[in-house]
Amino acid sequence: GDSVTQMEGPVTLSEEAFLTINCTYTATGYPSLFWYVQYPGEGLQLLLKATKADDKGSNKGFEATYRKETTSFHLEKGSVQVSDSAVYFCALSGGQGAQKLVFGQGTRLTINP
Amino acid sequence: NAGVTQTPKFRILKIGQSMTLQCTQDMNHNYMYWYRQDPGMGLKLIYYSVGAGITDKGEVPNGYNVSRSTTEDFPLRLELAAPSQTSVYFCASSSPRAGDYGYTFGSGTRLTVV
Numbered sequence: 001g002d003s004v005t006q007m008e009g010p011v012t013l014s015e016e017a018f019l020t021i022n023c024t025y026t027a028t029g030y031p032s033l034f035w036y037v038q039y040p041g042e043g044l045q046l047l048l049k050a051t052k053a054d055d056k057g058s059n060k061g062f063e064a065t066y067r068k069e070t071t072s073f074h075l076e077k078g079s080v081q082v083s084d085s086a087v088y089f090c091a092l093s094g095g096q097g098a099q100k101l102v103f104g105q106g107t108r109l110t111i112n113p
Numbered sequence: 114n115a116g117v118t119q120t121p122k123f124r125i126l127k128i129g130q131s132m133t134l135q136c137t138q139d140m141n142h143n144y145m146y147w148y149r150q151d152p153g154m155g156l157k158l159i160y161y162s163v164g165a166g167i168t169d170k171g172e173v174p175n176g177y178n179v180s181r182s183t184t185e186d187f188p189l190r191l192e193l194a195a196p197s198q199t200s201v202y203f204c205a206s207s208s209p210r211a212g213d214y215g216y217t218f219g220s221g222t223r224l225t226v227v
Binding site: 004034036041042043044045046049089099100101103104105106 | 117144146148153154155156158161171203205207215216218219220221
C-alpha cells in the first residue's frame, strides 16, 4: 500500500539557518503530495501542496518540489524563524474516491534564537 | 467561519466506559474523517465518510463506530474503552473540488483511558 517516510527528528536549528526535511513516498498511480504543520496544542494546518510531477508548492517561505523520478517531496526554507518551531507532516493522497491521506510519522522542529 | 469543531478537548475515561467524540463542520464538505495520532507514529485513519449516510472503515477501525446522519456532523463512538485507545483524535473534512485535496482539521481531542 501507499506509504510516506520522513527524516527522523527531532531537528534543532538556530534562527536564520537553512532547513531541509526529507520526505519520500511509495504509491501506485500519481498521488498528490502535501506538507502539514502542527503547532503546539493545535490541529494540523495545510502548509503547501503539489498535485503533479515537477510542481513546486510554496507558502510562508517554505518550498517543496514534487520529484517523481526520486519519489520525493523534501521541505525547504532558506532562513527559519523561532515561530517555525512545530511538527511537520508529509502526506500523500491517491486523489481518488474519498481522498484519504497517508501521513508520515512527523518531524519535530525546534528553532533556537 | 468556525471550520471543523471538535468536543471535548480533553477527556479521561475508565477502562470499559464509553463515550462519543463530537465533530461538526460548517464548510459543506462532503468528505469527513477521523484520525488518531499516537506519539511518533503519525496519523492513522479510523473511519471516513463520503457523504451523509455513507461511512467506511479506515486503517484502524476496531473498537470504534461512526455515523453520518447529516453533512455537518460526524461523531466517533468508543465502546468499552481500552488503554490502547489513549491517543489524540482529530476530525477533518475536505471538498472534492478538482485539484484541491487539502483537509481542514479540528483542534483535536486528547483522550486518556485509565
